Amino acid sequence: MKSPGLRAYAIGYLIFLYAPILLLPIFAFNDSKIIAFPLSGFTTQWFGEMWQDAQLWSALKNSMIISGTTAILATGLGIFAARASTRYTFPAKGGLIGLIMLPLVLPEMIVAMLLLVVFLAISVPLSIFTVILGHVLITTPFSVAILSSAFQSLDKSFEEAAYDLGEGPVSTFRLIILPLVMPGIISSLLICFTISLDEFIIAYFLSGSDTVLSAYIYGQFRFPAKVPAMLALGTILVLVSVMLLSIAEFFRRRGIAKTGGKDTGGFL
Amino acid sequence: MTTTKPTMIEFRDVHKYYGDYHALRGISATIRAGEFFSLLGPSGCGKTTLLRTIAGFEGIDTGVVLIDRKDMARVPANERPTNMVFQSYAIFPHMSVEENVGFGLRRDPRTKTEKQAAVEEALAMVGLKGFGKRAAHALSGGQRQRVALARALILKPKVLLLDEPLSALDKKMREHMQVELIKLQRQVGITFVLVTHDQEEALVMSDRIAVMFDGEIAQLADPETLYRRPNSKKVADFIGTMNFIPATVLGESGGRIEIEAKGLGRVELMAEQCPAGRGDAPMVGLRPETLTLLYPGQTSTERTVAGVIDEVIYFGDMTYYDVYLGGTDVEVRLSMRNVPGRLIMDVGTSVDVAWSPEALVLFR
Ligand SMILES: Nc1ncnc2c1ncn2[C@@H]1O[C@H](COP(=O)(O)OP(=O)(O)OP(=O)(O)O)[C@@H](O)[C@H]1O
Numbered sequence: 001m002k003s004p005g006l007r008a009y010a011i012g013y014l015i016f017l018y019a020p021i022l023l024l025p026i027f028a029f030n031d032s033k034i035i036a037f038p039l040s041g042f043t044t045q046w047f048g049e050m051w052q053d054a055q056l057w058s059a060l061k062n063s064m065i066i067s068g069t070t071a072i073l074a075t076g077l078g079i080f081a082a083r084a085s086t087r088y089t090f091p092a093k094g095g096l097i098g099l100i101m102l103p104l105v106l107p108e109m110i111v112a113m114l115l116l117v118v119f120l121a122i123s124v125p126l127s128i129f130t131v132i133l134g135h136v137l138i139t140t141p142f143s144v145a146i147l148s149s150a151f152q153s154l155d156k157s158f159e160e161a162a163y164d165l166g167e168g169p170v171s172t173f174r175l176i177i178l179p180l181v182m183p184g185i186i187s188s189l190l191i192c193f194t195i196s197l198d199e200f201i202i203a204y205f206l207s208g209s210d211t212v213l214s215a216y217i218y219g220q221f222r223f224p225a226k227v228p229a230m231l232a233l234g235t236i237l238v239l240v241s242v243m244l245l246s247i248a249e250f251f252r253r254r255g256i257a258k259t260g261g262k263d264t265g266g267f268l
Numbered sequence: 269m270t271t272t273k274p275t276m277i278e279f280r281d282v283h284k285y286y287g288d289y290h291a292l293r294g295i296s297a298t299i300r301a302g303e304f305f306s307l308l309g310p311s312g313c314g315k316t317t318l319l320r321t322i323a324g325f326e327g328i329d330t331g332v333v334l335i336d337r338k339d340m341a342r343v344p345a346n347e348r349p350t351n352m353v354f355q356s357y358a359i360f361p362h363m364s365v366e367e368n369v370g371f372g373l374r375r376d377p378r379t380k381t382e383k384q385a386a387v388e389e390a391l392a393m394v395g396l397k398g399f400g401k402r403a404a405h406a407l408s409g410g411q412r413q414r415v416a417l418a419r420a421l422i423l424k425p426k427v428l429l430l431d432e433p434l435s436a437l438d439k440k441m442r443e444h445m446q447v448e449l450i451k452l453q454r455q456v457g458i459t460f461v462l463v464t465h466d467q468e469e470a471l472v473m474s475d476r477i478a479v480m481f482d483g484e485i486a487q488l489a490d491p492e493t494l495y496r497r498p499n500s501k502k503v504a505d506f507i508g509t510m511n512f513i514p515a516t517v518l519g520e521s522g523g524r525i526e527i528e529a530k531g532l533g534r535v536e537l538m539a540e541q542c543p544a545g546r547g548d549a550p551m552v553g554l555r556p557e558t559l560t561l562l563y564p565g566q567t568s569t570e571r572t573v574a575g576v577i578d579e580v581i582y583f584g585d586m587t588y589y590d591v592y593l594g595g596t597d598v599e600v601r602l603s604m605r606n607v608p609g610r611l612i613m614d615v616g617t618s619v620d621v622a623w624s625p626e627a628l629v630l631f632r
Pocket residue numbers: 286287289291309310311312313314315316317318465
């Protein structure tokens with residue numbers, strides 16, 4: 001960071017990245033329907049409006065169900081896949097893992113379209129459930145990637161020591177492996193949850209009449225009067241995200257302190 | 269050495285392949301009950317693999333492994349009467365010291381207080397009394413090793429397996445733990461099988477040692493035999509220092525072999541000094557400490573040979589001299605203890621070297 005040019009670039013980059021997030025709460029408390037400076041006055045009216053919005057609550061509920069279920073299912077699958085890919089060798093292992101990771105590089109639009117075609121073809125009604133299936137498909141690769149590194153860094157002799165001391169495969173997994181990869185599992189849960197909550201295309205294509213939060217917010221932006229309430233919602237979402245990530249980071253650091261490992265930096 | 273001890277572990281022609289690589293090439297050996305047994309050999313010779321076939325972590329392709337006269341072919345690792353101290357110690361990092369030590373007692377029907385007492389006892393045995401509540405990661409290398417020992421011994425296994433348990437410790441700690449381990453083994457009377465690549469460690473600690481090269485046992489003997497009567501040049505070279513001197517065999521009669529060793533002259537050897545031949549060019553081996561440098565005016569009842577000092581290496585307690593023998597190009601290394609009043613000789617000095625025929629081993 002010696003060159004002043006690079007420094008200016010870095011500062012400009014950070015402003016570009018975070019300034020919009022700062023604008024969010026500013027306008028959420030601004031006493032005007034028009035999103036523009038100068039600010040006209042302080043109000044909590046938009047939060048109240050948001051709170052009263054029944055449709056919003058239903059979209060939020062749907063999204064929470066989708067993201068929560070997705071996070072749990074994807075992480076569950078991720079645990080098995082990551083464990084298999086790091087510990088066992090079996091025929092066509094590379095190909096299978098490749099297939100699991102494929103949605104990572106496939107455009108989401110294509111995934112959404114294909115799933116829509118398939119669901120319509122086999123006449124599965126579109127609902128929260130179909131969105132969950134789509135989200136599990138796209139978040140499992142993230143889970144596998146995170147958990148593979150967690151399983152990889154696990155010394156094999158821990159497992160062997162547990163066998164040696166009389167435990168079977170299941171109790172060894174529960175008593176030794178699971179606790180040691182727990183920081184990875186928490187990371188995976190959070191990241192899958194966040195990706196699912198954010199995701200728009202699949203949620204929009206596959207949700208049928210069940211509106212999800214991302215699609216609802218997008219819809220509200222067509223009505224200028226609704227925009228401040230959405231900014232209020234955005235403010236709350238930012239706060240919740242920061243809280244969740246802080247909690248995750250807390251657990252990750254505690255995990256490292258507990259196992260006496262070296263902190264190689266988490267996702268925060 | 270008592271030979272009446274019953275057999276604890278028996279290998280019968282054990283072969284093991286990793287893919288195409290032939291890692292164990294026909295291991296046959298017995299380890300006796302209550303014995304401190306070492307597997308010694310250079311890196312990659314298959315020591316760890318052999319140890320892991322006892323623990324049950326590694327299957328074998330052909331042959332039989334018996335523990336306490338029971339075939340282990342279908343017995344999984346968690347049901348074998350063995351426990352292991354891993355090279356990395358494998359102390360569970362998310363548990364306290366006492367949780368680690370008590371881990372193997374989970375399936376034990378005893379009450380909680382009885383188990384607690386057993387943990388305390390095991391900790392006391394390895395000198396870690398009062399460390400129970402410590403977090404596992406807040407331990408030094410030596411303490412981790414003791415925890416690993418206590419954790420393995422609390423189950424009172426028939427066999428304790430140790431894979432290079434001391435290699436992570438510094439020299440002082442290692443020497444200290446060697447003695448501790450010997451004491452512990454005498455105290456508990458359990459069969460110990462130790463893997464090491466450190467020949468000194470093996471000699472110090474073991475009742476018997478199997479020297480391994482390339483997946484085979486080259487020699488299995490007690491430390492003294494291994495040191496004094498290695499059965500091949502390779503073993504002799506691996507264990508301690510040995511001088512090799514070219515020789516010719518003059519004749520054999522009635523269990524005695526007459527040879528001519530370059531620089532030493534004619535020597536008559538007993539049969540026990542001549543391990544089975546391998547078709548190599550004949551050589552005699554001599555340990556440095558079996559040769560004595562004679563100071564001017566000193567005489568010896570042993571045989572002597574004149575020589576010239578070529579190199580002097582000072583080691584504090586010892587001095588090593590490299591000496592050319594009897595005007596030949598044969599150079600031997602000999603070691604002299606540095607006792608008060610004994611001078612260090614200079615390079616180029618002509619000296620007499622005393623040696624005795626019993627110290628020789630013939631390799632051919
Ligand atoms: N899982 C494995 N797959 C393939 N080859 C292996 C495996 N484990 C060991 N080997 C090979 O088998 C040989 C013996 O290995 P082993 O670990 O028993 O050696 P060692 O005598 O314990 O050596 P060291 O002193 O280095 O630990 C080595 O050549 C090693 O490369």
